[in-house]
Amino acid sequence: MDALICAEWLLPGPSGQRLTDGAVLVEGDRISAVGLRAVLQARTGDQIPVLEYPGSTLMPGLINSHVHLCFDTSADPVRAFRDSSPEQLLSGVADRAAQALRVGVTTVRDLGGSDLVFQIRDEIAARTRPGPRIVASGPPLTVAGGHCWFFGGVVGDDSSIRAMVRRHASAGADLIKVMASGGHMTRGGAEMWQSQFTTDQLRAVVAEAAQAGLRVAAHAHGAEAITAAVDAGVHTIEHCSWMAGAGEYDRREDTARKMAAAGIFACAALSQNWRALYDRLGPIRGPKTFGRLKWMDALGVPFIAGTDAGLPGSVFDNFAGALALYSWLGFANDRIIEFATVNAAAALGLGAVTGRLAPGLAADLLVVGGDPLTTLDALHNVRMVMAGGTLHPPSSAAPRI
Ligand SMILES: [Zn+2]
Known part of the structure; x- marks a missing residue:
């Protein structure tokens, strides 16, 4: 699908990188751009749907x-x-x-x-x-x-x-x-x-x-x-x-x-x-x-x-x-x-395919509620999963230990 996915925080990977008010532009099955939401939205205008995730973190699947x-x-x-x-x-x-x-x-x-x-x-x-x-x-x-x-x-x-x-x-x-x-x-x-x-x-x-x-x-x-x-x-x-x-x-x-x-x-x-x-x-x-x-x-x-x-x-x-x-x-x-x-x-030999948010890589994305850098448990709060550009309904019942 084509979409601009916006979240409060964005972890493109590797560790040490983080954007506030970041966004990922997905076109088809790939990521075509990663950056500040304001910049990407100015570029796309009203052309494609915008998915918003306030209070959440957008990261690689x-x-x-x-x-x-x-x-x-x-x-x-x-x-x-x-x-x-x-x-x-x-x-x-x-x-x-x-x-x-x-x-x-x-x-x-x-x-x-x-x-x-x-x-x-x-x-x-x-x-x-x-x-x-x-x-x-x-x-x-x-x-x-x-x-x-x-x-x-x-x-x-x-x-x-x-x-x-x-x-x-x-x-x-x-x-x-x-x-x-x-x-x-x-x-x-x-x-x-x-x-x-x-x-x-x-x-x-x-x-x-x-x-x-x-x-x-x-x-x-x-x-x-x-x-x-x-x-x-x-x-x-x-x-x-x-x-x-x-x-x-x-x-x-x-x-x-x-x-x-x-x-x-x-x-x-x-x-x-x-x-x-x-x-x-x-x-x-x-x-x-x-x-x-x-x-x-x-x-x-x-x-x-x-x-x-x-x-x-x-x-x-x-x-x-x-x-x-x-x-x-x-x-x-x-x-x-x-x-x-x-x-x-x-x-796995997939460094040029997935594992990061970068232009050209597969649109394998995860949005979790909260900030996993502060609390790893945030990874339990799945808000959105996209694999190869296809959106999947998240589980509401991710079990906890
Ligand atoms: Zn085994």
Whole structure:
């Protein structure tokens, strides 16, 4: 649509920028101008509709960099996935994508699911159904019986690794996800701190993905797996928990410094239930686990924000509740917003597409009541969501933690 969207405050991104009485001119599916309302309105005159949001903030649509649209947030999402017919799965994926959009998430990165996600991605892109832009990996690469093997991405030697990457690329994957360590979702697989691949195998993943022009996201809880993935040159580390054994941690400063130097992003992938997890871990493990984020930040590791939505209790429509974790840890609100916009776009290779308010970028916009720089909770007060120039009715019931 064509519209001039005006708000009391405007956060174009990156952090540190802010306009009072700002406006964004949308033409078709793109932003054509950003600036002071008075200037843009003088230029457009009465030509196009004006949407006014007093007492509100206009900002880029949010990017949730770690979701699983194939998982239904139930207590046993793996079983629910395996019991679903393709039709049920497709409608579930579409519903959950729409839930994310309603709270201002205009892009999601799906880090592990079936190829059916590509179909919903393409339908949203073709505007035959509402939803956020989906960047999807398809079945994550894993070992036989390993973490999330049931999606079908099981590989063994180098040639099967390379063949699987090529298969994903031709099936339509936007990136490659590799399970560098075990996880807690899969019974019988490697422990969370145990590696599933060697550094050389991860290098094969990165090299073959690069041939297809694809980035690589590595799931890595273990310190050994994180180090191997960083040495192999992946683009993002998911979870990045630095585990070394049951209840044991090994924060490796040299590896973290390599991440900072190479611009390898860390995505903690914690849901809106982060506080319950912290309490469950207890007074020793809780601070050790969560303290890694401030430690990595101090070493210069760049962050993106994701929620692992789809896992038990990790909903698609409370990104703001998950971002509150960073506020609780002491991160400034403008930086937290950056994790979910500018940084995320850069990490996903979409820096010239979305994540900021700038001429030429997609009209992915969010208006929230109040000022999220003062109170991050303002992100719960969704007033308007626009994805690729299409206006979507906001959710009136964004849940709070
Ligand atoms: Zn995940």
